[in-house]
Amino acid sequence: MSRDILVVGGAGYIGSHMVRMLADAGHRVTVFDNLCRGHRDAVGDARFIEGDIRSSGDLQRGFASGRFDVVMHFAAFAYVGESTQQPALYYDNNVTGSLRLLEAMREAGVNRLVFSSTCATYGDPVELPITESHPQRPVNPYGATKMMVEHALRDYGRAYGFDSIALRYFNAAGCDPQGRVGERHFPETHLIPLALEEALRVSTGGDPASTGLSIYGNDFDTVDGTCVRDYIHVDDLCRAHLLAADRLLSGACRGAETYNLGNGRGFSVLEVIAAVRRVTGVDIRYRMGPRRVGDPGGLVGSAVSAGEVLGWQPRIPGIDEMVATAWRWMLANPTRGAHVGNGVASMPAP
Ligand SMILES: NC(=O)c1ccc[n+]([C@@H]2O[C@H](COP(=O)([O-])OP(=O)(O)OC[C@H]3O[C@@H](n4cnc5c(N)ncnc54)[C@H](O)[C@@H]3O)[C@@H](O)[C@H]2O)c1
Numbered sequence: 001m002s003r004d005i006l007v008v009g010g011a012g013y014i015g016s017h018m019v020r021m022l023a024d025a026g027h028r029v030t031v032f033d034n035l036c037r038g039h040r041d042a043v044g045d046a047r048f049i050e051g052d053i054r055s056s057g058d059l060q061r062g063f064a065s066g067r068f069d070v071v072m073h074f075a076a077f078a079y080v081g082e083s084t085q086q087p088a089l090y091y092d093n094n095v096t097g098s099l100r101l102l103e104a105m106r107e108a109g110v111n112r113l114v115f116s117s118t119c120a121t122y123g124d125p126v127e128l129p130i131t132e133s134h135p136q137r138p139v140n141p142y143g144a145t146k147m148m149v150e151h152a153l154r155d156y157g158r159a160y161g162f163d164s165i166a167l168r169y170f171n172a173a174g175c176d177p178q179g180r181v182g183e184r185h186f187p188e189t190h191l192i193p194l195a196l197e198e199a200l201r202v203s204t205g206g207d208p209a210s211t212g213l214s215i216y217g218n219d220f221d222t223v224d225g226t227c228v229r230d231y232i233h234v235d236d237l238c239r240a241h242l243l244a245a246d247r248l249l250s251g252a253c254r255g256a257e258t259y260n261l262g263n264g265r266g267f268s269v270l271e272v273i274a275a276v277r278r279v280t281g282v283d284i285r286y287r288m289g290p291r292r293v294g295d296p297g298g299l300v301g302s303a304v305s306a307g308e309v310l311g312w313q314p315r316i317p318g319i320d321e322m323v324a325t326a327w328r329w330m331l332a333n334p335t336r337g338a339h340v341g342n343g344v345a346s347m348p349a350p
């Protein structure tokens with residue numbers, strides 16, 4: 001059945017993949033985004049409202065423009081490192097912005113939300129794989145902001161009959177296998193696209209003075225000392241959102257629920273670089289650098305609950321396949337649309 005879905009932050013990396021998947025599934029999609037880190041052309045043919053979630057006025061305008069069955073909320077700042085340097089930016093955008101969105105939803109009588117949460121809410125794991133009941137003790141401001149929104153969702157569920165599903169993603173990776181959208185962060189901070197940029201640079205004979213990729217620490221208690229993360233394909237994440245929306249619409253979710261989304265398998269930074277070498281055939285260079293503040297050593301998730309309750313299973317679990325989808329997109333879009341990019345490090349008040 002076709003539904004009206006509001007995708008907040010739909011011009012960003014994961015959001016733009018979601019927009020494609022919703023449209024492919026026959027839903028009517030409206031995107032609300034202030035384009036501070038997203039791209040207007042990533043939204044495709046979907047209806048677009050330019051607005052900031054920190055502005056109640058912008059949100060009222062957005063909700064007045066239609067009736068929405070479900071809201072999917074991707075809008076946030078999402079860099080662990082940046083959050084340790086500029087926490088104010090993160091509390092303002094991720095917490096204040098999300099609270100304004102919840103209030104605007106209440107005012108508009110829309111009470112179904114799928115929220116992008118993160119494994120960064122767990123902090124340093126006390127046991128692996130991490131299940132949803134693992135203690136949440138975030139070790140960086142980014143994780144703290146997402147945990148605060150989860151708490152608000154629980155309280156809204158109890159008090160206001162507000163139904164929500166928070167999906168705690170592990171590390172999003174890859175691009176649309178059909179090559180329609182990709183990952184376009186400026187500057188890029190994520191490991192896989194950075195390694196692929198390096199492969200592209202080497203294979204096209206670019207800047208020989210480049211020092212290559214820096215690995216943030218090799219003294220963690222992991223298989224080879226570098227950080228281990230559970231990478232999950234962006235389309236698998238988006239499919240979980242479709243299933244979560246179905247669950248909300250069926251009335252089966254009452255209050256706030258949370259599910260991990262990961263593959264249950266971790267890869268170290270060195271193993272990711274090895275995968276990038278296999279896929280691209282390029283011997284990319286790297287150097288060992290210091291740890292990045294706020295990085296836990298190993299994060300691997302259990303997504304058993306998402307399987308049991310949502311019926312979700314990853315379809316692209318292999319690291320090489322994930323990397324290959326991102327590499328194909330990068331080869332086809334070597335500048336990643338930088339001419340229409342923005343990606344400013346801060347943004348003005350709404
Ligand atoms: N990328 C990952 O590995 C990952 C992992 C776990 C959770 N998440 C979460 O998933 C969501 C999407 O992540 P992403 O990697 O696609 O990020 P992204 O930066 O590519 O996309 C975020 C989008 O939100 C928009 N936005 C930001 N602040 C806004 C505001 N105040 N008002 C309106 N729009 C605003 C940006 O312009 C951008 O289009 C985030 O909430 C992030 O915390 C991401």
Ligand SMILES: O=c1ccn([C@@H]2O[C@H](COP(=O)(O)OP(=O)(O)O[C@H]3O[C@H](CO)[C@@H](O)[C@H](O)[C@H]3O)[C@@H](O)[C@H]2O)c(=O)[nH]1
Nearest residue numbers: 078079080118120170171189190191214215216227269295
């Ligand atoms: O140049 C680099 C970039 C990253 N890393 C390491 O690679 C791993 C992955 O880093 P990155 O790709 O930056 O992702 P994370 O910092 O793990 O954060 C992502 O994944 C989180 C879930 O784990 C999400 O919540 C965040 O939004 C998302 O940015 C980490 O161990 C980093 O220390 C390096 O060694 N060198």
